[in-house]
Amino acid sequence: MIPLAYELLVSAALFCIGLYGVLARRNAIIVLLSIEIMLNASILNFVAFSWGSGNPSGQVFALLGIAVAAAEAAVGLAVFLSIYQTHGSIDLDQIRFLKW
Amino acid sequence: MIANAWVVWLILLLPLGAFLVAAVAGRRLREGGGYVVVGAMAGSLVLSLYVFVQVLMQGGLGGNFAPQTITGYVWLPSIPGNEIRISILIDNLSSLMLVLVSFLCLLIFVYSLAYMHQEEGKPRYYAEVSLFATGMLGTVSADNFLQLLIFWEIMGLCSYLLIGFWYHKPEAAAAAKKAFLVTRVGDVLFLIAVLIIWSEFGTLRFNEIATRVGLLSPQLLTLIPLLLFGGAVGKSAQFPLHAWLPDAMEGPTTVSALIHAATMVKAGVFLTARSFIFLVPAVPGVAPPFTAILVIAVIGGFTTLFAASMAVVNNDIKRVLAFSTISQLAYMFLGLGAGAFLMANEAVHGEPLNPAGYSAALYHLFNHAFFKALLFLGAGSVIHAVSTNDMREMGGLSKSMPVTSKVMLFGALALAGIVPFSGFFSKGEILSSTFEAGAGNPLFYLLYAFGLVTAFLTAFYAFRLWYLTFHGEYRGHEHAHESPRLMTFPLMILAGFALVSGLLAYPMGGFGNLVFFARADARPPLIGEPAQVYLLEGLSLGVALLGVWLARSIYSTRRIPAERFTAIPGGAFVQRMLAKRYWIDDAYDAFGRTVVVGVARALDWFDRRVIDGIVNGVGRGGMRIAVESDAFDRRVIDGAVNAVSLETIRTSWRLRQRQTGQVQNYAWVVVVGIVAVVILLFGMSFLQRFLGGR
Numbered sequence: 063m064i065p066l067a068y069e070l071l072v073s074a075a076l077f078c079i080g081l082y083g084v085l086a087r088r089n090a091i092i093v094l095l096s097i098e099i100m101l102n103a104s105i106l107n108f109v110a111f112s113w114g115s116g117n118p119s120g121q122v123f124a125l126l127g128i129a130v131a132a133a134e135a136a137v138g139l140a141v142f143l144s145i146y147q148t149h150g151s152i153d154l155d156q157i158r159f160l161k162w
Numbered sequence: 163m164i165a166n167a168w169v170v171w172l173i174l175l176l177p178l179g180a181f182l183v184a185a186v187a188g189r190r191l192r193e194g195g196g197y198v199v200v201g202a203m204a205g206s207l208v209l210s211l212y213v214f215v216q217v218l219m220q221g222g223l224g225g226n227f228a229p230q231t232i233t234g235y236v237w238l239p240s241i242p243g244n245e246i247r248i249s250i251l252i253d254n255l256s257s258l259m260l261v262l263v264s265f266l267c268l269l270i271f272v273y274s275l276a277y278m279h280q281e282e283g284k285p286r287y288y289a290e291v292s293l294f295a296t297g298m299l300g301t302v303s304a305d306n307f308l309q310l311l312i313f314w315e316i317m318g319l320c321s322y323l324l325i326g327f328w329y330h331k332p333e334a335a336a337a338a339k340k341a342f343l344v345t346r347v348g349d350v351l352f353l354i355a356v357l358i359i360w361s362e363f364g365t366l367r368f369n370e371i372a373t374r375v376g377l378l379s380p381q382l383l384t385l386i387p388l389l390l391f392g393g394a395v396g397k398s399a400q401f402p403l404h405a406w407l408p409d410a411m412e413g414p415t416t417v418s419a420l421i422h423a424a425t426m427v428k429a430g431v432f433l434t435a436r437s438f439i440f441l442v443p444a445v446p447g448v449a450p451p452f453t454a455i456l457v458i459a460v461i462g463g464f465t466t467l468f469a470a471s472m473a474v475v476n477n478d479i480k481r482v483l484a485f486s487t488i489s490q491l492a493y494m495f496l497g498l499g500a501g502a503f504l505m506a507n508e509a510v511h512g513e514p515l516n517p518a519g520y521s522a523a524l525y526h527l528f529n530h531a532f533f534k535a536l537l538f539l540g541a542g543s544v545i546h547a548v549s550t551n552d553m554r555e556m557g558g559l560s561k562s563m564p565v566t567s568k569v570m571l572f573g574a575l576a577l578a579g580i581v582p583f584s585g586f587f588s589k590g591e592i593l594s595s596t597f598e599a600g601a602g603n604p605l606f607y608l609l610y611a612f613g614l615v616t617a618f619l620t621a622f623y624a625f626r627l628w629y630l631t632f633h634g635e636y637r638g639h640e641h642a643h644e645s646p647r648l649m650t651f652p653l654m655i656l657a658g659f660a661l662v663s664g665l666l667a668y669p670m671g672g673f674g675n676l677v678f679f680a681r682a683d684a685r686p687p688l689i690g691e692p693a694q695v696y697l698l699e700g701l702s703l704g705v706a707l708l709g710v711w712l713a714r715s716i717y718s719t720r721r722i723p724a725e726r727f728t729a730i731p732g733g734a735f736v737q738r739m740l741a742k743r744y745w746i747d748d749a750y751d752a753f754g755r756t757v758v759v760g761v762a763r764a765l766d767w768f769d770r771r772v773i774d775g776i777v778n779g780v781g782r783g784g785m786r787i788a789v790e791s792d793a794f795d796r797r798v799i800d801g802a803v804n805a806v807s808l809e810t811i812r813t814s815w816r817l818r819q820r821q822t823g824q825v826q827n828y829a830w831v832v833v834v835g836i837v838a839v840v841i842l843l844f845g846m847s848f849l850q851r852f853l854g855g856r
Contacts, residue, residue: 157825158824159823160823161821161823
């Protein structure tokens, strides 16, 4: 049986990878992928604690989280598609029109 | 008690309704509503007669009709029993006055139908005369002093409107204003009297006051009748407020007849008759105010001679009658004064009251109303024919105007006091009462002498008027003709009354029976009197005949040329003095021009310099404060507000530099923030554990 701490370490490592992607990469798609990784890291935490404590509601929450992640990805991709069609680029350095 | 007492209200309401009809719809009615007004007045006359007959039946003759109040609605609410109501008082005096007023008004209105036929503004005329009649009927039937004052003022207003009927004539407008202002002086005194009565008695009703006069201090008992008499002096044009009446002849002649013969000027006499409750207190032990009585008698005695003398030289047919009216009214006041003096003396000595002087005055009021209305309407008929008021342009009209000439002769005989015409009886009674009062106070002998001289002058100017108008050669240019039947018919009725109204006292058993102090022992005039009375009556008849003879000698047969009077030393001066009305009108004008205008100028100066100065100073001060506060507002208040907003703008500019629009910057901020929070939480729990664990 894998100790809970290992699972949490994996989850934290995934979260850090995702965070790096979000903060460092310039391509919007990559950033979106990185967000998905972070989301999955937290879902993994849910599952791990559910497993560790024997309470199944954490697994239910994980399923809910996956559904939300799917919807979020769909919305995000649609936004990027739209930005690409109007500006010809999805480089996050270029996308800075939401300022004063 | 009067059966169906409510009909009494209709006596007032009929002419009031006619006034409204004529005022609102007069333009669309025939004769400007004249027929409506005449009809309403006829209704009033019928109802007045109904009331009068009932009063007569129930003891007016030789007995005492218990005064009946027909209670109306509460006009001024107050504590119960103390409120002021509009009520009608029916007693001997008011029932007689109602008949007299409505009868004369009716005749004058009928006459107006013809006289005013050609005039513009007939609806106005008929509305005003009808309201006027309402005022007079209300005055004589009033139950309390306030109601009397209200109707009295309605009359005052209507007299103003009617005297100024031809308002486009400057003289008429001025005369109307003069009449209004001069009578106002008296009305103010009347109002003061009403206020004093209210504050002293808490009631204004004649009947209640009469039983309570004992409450008054002697000073107030003198003051109140004097103030009331002040009102009467204004309304009845006695000296020194007589100046308005001669000028008031600027109105239509029918108005002169209405106001100056039959109704309004009589209201003053009526008021003084009502104030007998003060002059001769009905409460035993209260000393009568002899001072007030003497003032009334002296003003009356003086004015009668004063006005008659001015009538002698005037050439305006209506003005002669106007002065005559003043003089005859003064006779009535003299009679009231003498009568009050006699009664007050008798009351002091505990003797039965003899109302001879009082009833003589009201008797004269009754007679005068007929013959003076007759003279005015006759004069109107003449003016209608010759289109002038100036007697110098008349003469010889008896041929072209036989009816008018004869009725005017009747009026002149009644005015002069030639037996058996009405003036003889009442004037004689007034003079004998005055002479009788002389035994108590010798002043009355002097007043008697005034009255006697006036009797002579009255006869003289009455016949001067008649001879100048109807005898000799015609001196004018018009083609004179007799007036229409509608005008001569009222004249003939009035002429009949001028003859018989004096004699009416015989079947009535003495006029004193009918008015106020009705008594069983009142006698018809000149029956069973002491020899002295016959002597006095003979004397007054003698001087009247002398006056007629003198007028005939000067103006008809011309045996005595008029120039002889102006030729004697001082004669011209007297003539001028009388023609200028003793310069009293001039003096009033001069008083107005110098004193009143001077005071007005001084007040104007004070107003401009002092009051306006203060106001302007305050205004400038206010302006300075406004300027200062404006500066404070701009610099300090606005400065603070602007500084705050400027600083806000600057801060926001700095802050928005931080908003790059780059998502990843924001992500960094979030991450750094979370890390900081986590460190903080761990740090705090570590500290807690460290501190708590020790």
